Amino acid sequence: MANIEIEGKIFEVDGDGFLVDPAIWNEEVAALFAKADGIENMNENHWAVVKIIRNNFEEKGNAPMVRTICKETGLKLKDIYELFPLGPARGACKIAGLPKPDGCV
Amino acid sequence: MEKLSKEKKSCGLSVLQTTSDSKLETHLNSCVKCGLCSSSCMFYMTFKEKKYIPGYKVAVVRSIYQRYNTFLGKHLPKISGARDLDEKQCEEMIDLFFGSCTMCGRCVKHCSIGVDIPFIVRKGREMLAEMDMIPKTLQSTVDAALTTGNNMGIPTEEFVDTIEWMEEELQDEMGDPNAGIFLDKENKDVFYTLNPREPKFFPLSISAMAKIFYAANESWTISSTRYDITNYGFFNGKNSEAATIARNLYNEVLRLNGKRLVLGECGHGSRATRWEGPNLIKQTYKVDTITVVELIAEYIRNGKIKLDKTKNNVPVTIHDPCNLVRNGGLLGEIRFVVKNAVSELIEMNPCGNENFCCGGGGGMLAMSEYNDRRLKIGEIKANQIKASGAKIVITPCHNCVDQLMQLNHQYKLNVSIKTIAEIVADALVFEPKNEKKSDE
Numbered sequence: 001m002a003n004i005e006i007e008g009k010i011f012e013v014d015g016d017g018f019l020v021d022p023a024i025w026n027e028e029v030a031a032l033f034a035k036a037d038g039i040e041n042m043n044e045n046h047w048a049v050v051k052i053i054r055n056n057f058e059e060k061g062n063a064p065m066v067r068t069i070c071k072e073t074g075l076k077l078k079d080i081y082e083l084f085p086l087g088p089a090r091g092a093c094k095i096a097g098l099p100k101p102d103g104c105v
Numbered sequence: 106m107e108k109l110s111k112e113k114k115s116c117g118l119s120v121l122q123t124t125s126d127s128k129l130e131t132h133l134n135s136c137v138k139c140g141l142c143s144s145s146c147m148f149y150m151t152f153k154e155k156k157y158i159p160g161y162k163v164a165v166v167r168s169i170y171q172r173y174n175t176f177l178g179k180h181l182p183k184i185s186g187a188r189d190l191d192e193k194q195c196e197e198m199i200d201l202f203f204g205s206c207t208m209c210g211r212c213v214k215h216c217s218i219g220v221d222i223p224f225i226v227r228k229g230r231e232m233l234a235e236m237d238m239i240p241k242t243l244q245s246t247v248d249a250a251l252t253t254g255n256n257m258g259i260p261t262e263e264f265v266d267t268i269e270w271m272e273e274e275l276q277d278e279m280g281d282p283n284a285g286i287f288l289d290k291e292n293k294d295v296f297y298t299l300n301p302r303e304p305k306f307f308p309l310s311i312s313a314m315a316k317i318f319y320a321a322n323e324s325w326t327i328s329s330t331r332y333d334i335t336n337y338g339f340f341n342g343k344n345s346e347a348a349t350i351a352r353n354l355y356n357e358v359l360r361l362n363g364k365r366l367v368l369g370e371c372g373h374g375s376r377a378t379r380w381e382g383p384n385l386i387k388q389t390y391k392v393d394t395i396t397v398v399e400l401i402a403e404y405i406r407n408g409k410i411k412l413d414k415t416k417n418n419v420p421v422t423i424h425d426p427c428n429l430v431r432n433g434g435l436l437g438e439i440r441f442v443v444k445n446a447v448s449e450l451i452e453m454n455p456c457g458n459e460n461f462c463c464g465g466g467g468g469m470l471a472m473s474e475y476n477d478r479r480l481k482i483g484e485i486k487a488n489q490i491k492a493s494g495a496k497i498v499i500t501p502c503h504n505c506v507d508q509l510m511q512l513n514h515q516y517k518l519n520v521s522i523k524t525i526a527e528i529v530a531d532a533l534v535f536e537p538k539n540e541k542k543s544d545e
Contacts, residue, residue: 015473038514060156062258066306067267079163086514087507088306100473103257104302104335104371104504 007031016090019099022057025097033095037086046083046095048073053088053096063093063101106192109236114190116235120228121170129228132220133167136160142222145215147461147482159212159222162201166229166436169194181259195238202229203240204475207482208340208467209427214458223467230342239341246471247337250350255333257301265329267304271312278312279319279535287326288317289361294323295400296363296392298354300371300503310370310503313530317401320533321409325367331357334374339381340468348385351378358392365393370524372428372466372502380433396429398501398525402438405445412532417447421528424453424486424494424509426502427461435501443499443523446532455487461485463500465508480515483508487516501525 001020003010009032012020019025019033030050034042042050052072056064066088070077084091091103121129138160143149148157155161171178171187178187188194208223216222233239250256257263265288272286287293295318303311318325331354338347355378358366368375377385379394404410423443429435436457443450453460464483469475486509489500498509498520509522 014203015476018473045457063305065259065263065304066308067269069262070270085510088301090507090511100242101257101305101383102242102249103305103470104294104300104470105257105306 004036006036015098016100018095019093019097022097022099025054029097030095033097036090037094039084039095042095045073045079046077049051049075049080049083049088049092050096053092053098057096063089063098106196109190109192109195110141113236117190117195118169118173119233120232120235120399121166121174128221128224130155130170132225133170134280135162135218136163136167136216136220137218138164139217141217142212145211145467147209147211147464147485148194148478150485151482154247156197156201156330157205159206160220162206163196163220163222163225163312164292164454165194165201166225166232168280169232195236198229198233199238199240202226202233203243203468203472204478207427207462207464207469209462210431211427211462212429213461227248227342230340231344232342233341240472240474242473243337243341243468243471245466247341247343247346247350249336250333250335251346254330254353255301256335256337256450257305259301259305261329263351268311268327268329271308273317275312275315275319278316281315281319282314284319286311290326292362292364293324293326294364295323295367296358296361297325297327297332297367297397297439298371298374299327299332300335300374301333302503302507303369304332307503307506310524310526311339313524314369314397314526316530316533317404317526318412320411320535323409326361326363328357328361334369334371335376336374337468337471339377340471344385345442347377347381348387350433351382352386354378355382355386355388355390363392365400366390366392368394368396370397370503370526372426372433372503372504376428376433396433396438396501398429398435398438398442401525404444405442409537410529412445412529413534414444414446414448414532416532417497417528418449419496420449420494421447421497421499422451422453422490422493422539423456423499424463424490424498424505425457426500426505427460427462427466429501430460431458431472439501439525442529446529447497447499451493451495453493458486461489463505463508464512465504470504470508479508483512484516486513487518490518490520491516496520497520499525499528 142159177185
């Protein structure tokens with residue numbers, strides 16, 4: 001476990017930079033984490049993706065399939081990868097305050 | 106760390122006391138401490154600390170072996186340099202064997218007498234596993250595979266939904282309602298496998314491979330429950346768990362009576378299934394097992410697919426997955442396929458059997474505990490990619506893909522990372538009168 005400081009705020013994160021306590025997540029935290037990964041301003045598509053991931057996590061306890069993200073936002077896969085250059089897991093799930101998914105991500 | 110109990114200690118030491126493993130004693134006693142391995146290792150090259158010398162890892166296991174298995178070690182440990190197995194030693198072992206080795210095997214190539222250093226590291230991991238000291242993040246990936254059938258815990262209905270989505274896209278692209286991704290079909294020539302990160306987050310490599318199968322008119326299927334090619338039991342040091350995962354996949358191939366087990370683009374999974382699998386499950390495989398790279402090479406050689414390399418006209422380079430190239434011998438086959446699919450290939454320096462690991466092998470990518478270290482050693486690979494001047498990096502391993510994506514971001518490489526299936530699918534040429542047989 002480690003701490004990262006973004007714009008004067010300190011967060012406890014795991015080694016991969018995912019929030020240790022998902023419960024402290026809110027939109028301000030999301031915007032700060034996005035900035036730390038090089039997304040200066042979250043646009044409405046960023047938010048749409050992050051909110052679906054967050055809702056899925058709160059309902060089912062895990063990250064949604066990228067299929068679900070595309071279906072519910074109407075975005076294409078290509079758009080998702082452009083919005084989040086680190087991909088849905090290390091990019092979007094991190095901003096949505098989820099723990100790091102298992103596996104090769 | 107809490108004090109090491111007597112019971113745990115004896116569990117850990119049992120790994121070194123097996124009498125059925127002469128390889129262990131031979132390799133432990135063969136290191137002549139020449140130090141040639143040091144300059145081959147990404148960890149030593151990056152951090153320049155003695156503990157990262159591969160030979161030092163061998164020395165740690167050897168000194169514990171001596172302490173409990175030799176006359177001098179038992180009676181005069183100080184003189185013989187034998188070490189106690191205690192909690193402090195365990196901490197060092199966790200850091201060395203899990204946290205600073207990608208099991209890439211580059212040190213073996215540089216060892217003056219060919220000591221199988223990753224094999225010794227794996228023995229170290231087995232000792233730690235026996236003492237319940239596997240890093241949590243690595244174990245949770247194994248647990249997901251054991252309890253759900255895939256290492257990301259994807260529910261079957263969500264997997265099927267994703268496959269149907271990719272199938273629709275394929276049918277649209279091909280303009281053929283018979284194009285398909287066939288789930289749970291019996292008696293097919295090819296039983297194909299995936300890395301769960303494909304259906305979960307990156308499904309374009311599934312549709313790319315489906316397109317290649319379509320072009321080759323292949324009879325193929327994917328199991329909806331046992332499609333996972335990965336086997337993190339190969340890394341956590343628990344051979345029984347590695348065996349269970351390997352057996353689950355093999356039994357599914359038999360259940361669906363697949364003629365050939367085709368391993369998706371996954372380095373360690375290919376190794377754990379094809380080369381280690383029969384040893385793990387103590388059974389000779391009744392079905393042919395090949396990697397998808399070899400299958401695509403076969404399609405090209407037999408004229409089953411036609412490629413137009415001008416369709417991929419930006420410079421590409423290849424990242425050789427350690428488990429497939431240095432440890433699996435696919436050096437030539439990967440290049441044969443890539444050269445048929447792209448206009449310009451620029452090799453990294455060094456490449457092939459001398460290639461550097463992406464930095465995420467050996468389970469490193471799954472272990473958050475060592476994220477910083479993983480990205481730091483990855484700078485070697487990032488610099489190689491930069492120096493190549495290529496715009497696309499091709500690698501037939503999804504684990505490497507993920508690490509390379511992170512290196513791309515961290516070191517601002519401005520490249521795209523693709524699998525072999527993706528680059529080949531982009532180069533496919535369909536004959537105007539290409540009549541397809543229906544697979545259903």
